[in-house]
Amino acid sequence: MYLNFYGLTEKPFNPTPDPRFLYMSPGHREALAQLLYGVQERKGFIVLTGQVGTGKTTLVHALRQRLNGQTAVAFVFNSTLPFDGILEYALQDLGVPKAGESRAQQLIALNNFLVERERAGQNTVLILDEAQNLDASTLEQVRLLSNFETPTSKLLQIVLVGQPELKARLQIPELQQLRQRVGLRSQIAPLTAAEARTYIRTRLRIAGSRDLGLFSDPAVDRIVEYSGGIPRLINVVCDHCLLFGYADQKRRIDRQIVGQAVEYLEEGTQPRRRPRRSRAASGPARARWIVGTLAVATATAAVALALRFDTTVLGLMQSVRGLLSP
Ligand SMILES: Nc1ncnc2c1ncn2[C@@H]1O[C@H](COP(=O)(O)OP(=O)(O)OP(=O)(O)O)[C@@H](O)[C@H]1O
Ligand SMILES: [Mg+2]
Known part of the structure; x- marks a missing residue:
C-alpha cells in the first residue's frame, strides 16, 4: 500500500527470515563464518544461540545458501516434533527415498546415505532450529545421530540453533554427553x-x-x-x-x-x-x-x-x- 508512495519495489521490513535482505553486521558475519567453518571442518555438534529476533533463522538460511553443492542440508524448523518426526523430516529433506516405517529402518537408510555421501567426498548437515524447545530426551536421541562416523571424521554435522535457554538446557546433567560433543559455539548479539x-x-x-x-x-x-x-x-x-x-x-x-x-x-x-x-x-x-x-x-x-x-x-x-x- 505504501510502496508507490515511497518508491519501493517491495516491502523492506517484512518479518520473514529472507536471506536476500541479509545485512552482515560484524556479529552476523562472524557467526556465519563460524558456522561455515564448523560444518566444513566437520566439528560434529555446532550450537548457535541468540536472543529472540536477533537473526538466527535468517543466518542459517544464509548458511544453507553458502554451503555449496558438496553439502546436503536437512533443515528442521519444527521443534515440537518428537525424535521420530525429526528423523523422518530430515530423511525427506535430504531426498532419501522412503526407508520403511520402523526407526531401525530409517536409521539404516540414513547411515547408507551418509556413507554414500562420504564416499563421494561430500558432507551432510542437519540443522535444528528453535532447539531450545526440544526436550532432553529428544536432544539425547539427536546426540546419538552424531555416532555416525568413520574413524577419522563425523559423517553428520548437527547445528543446534536456539534462544539463550538452549545454552541452559545443555547444562543439565542428562545432556552431559551431548555437551561434551559440542565442537563449536557461536552467538549473535543485538x-x-x-x-x-x-x-x-x-x-x-x-x-x-x-x-x-x-x-x-x-x-x-x-x-x-x-x-x-x-x-x-x-x-x-x-x-x-x-x-x-x-x-x-x-x-x-x-x-x-x-x-x-x-x-x-x-x-x-x-x-x-x-x-x-x-x-x-x-x-x-x-x-x-x-x-x-x-x-x-x-x-x-x-x-x-x-x-x-x-x-x-x-x-x-x-x-x-x-x-x-x-
Ligand atoms: N542480519 C540481518 N539482516 C537482515 N535481516 C535480519 C537480520 N537479522 C534479523 N533479520 C530480520 O529480523 C527478523 C527476525 O529474524 P529471525 O527470524 O532470523 O530471528 P531469530 O533469531 O530466528 O528469532 P527467533 O528467536 O524468534 O527464532 C526477520 O525479519 C529477519 O529478516
Ligand atoms: Mg528463528
Missing part, C-alpha cells in the same frame, strides 16, 4: 546503534528505495532506542512507521511518526492526524541507548510483538484505511 542505522538503510536499498535517508536521523535514534537493536523489532516498528507516514502523506519518516508507531505498538492506540510532541522526544537518545535498560524490556516485547504482529498489522491497516477514506 545490533549496536550504528549497525541498526546501517541495517535500516540496507533493507531500504534492497527494497528498491532511492532515498536511503527516508528515516531521519532522530527517527532512527528513536527506533534504535525502542528496539534495543533487535532486528525483528526494528522491522516491526519501521513497517508501522511507513504505514503511519503514508497515512499522513509524509515523504520522510520523522521522530514524531516513530513516536506514534511505538505508542501504537505498546498501547494499541490509534494513529493521530495532528502533529504533537512525542513523549519520547526529550533527552539525548544516545544516553538512553547506553544506559541499556531498554534492552531487557525490548527483548520481552519482542516475544509479545512476534506473537501479535499479524493482528497488529491487520488492525493498523484498518486504521489507515479509515483515515484515508473521505
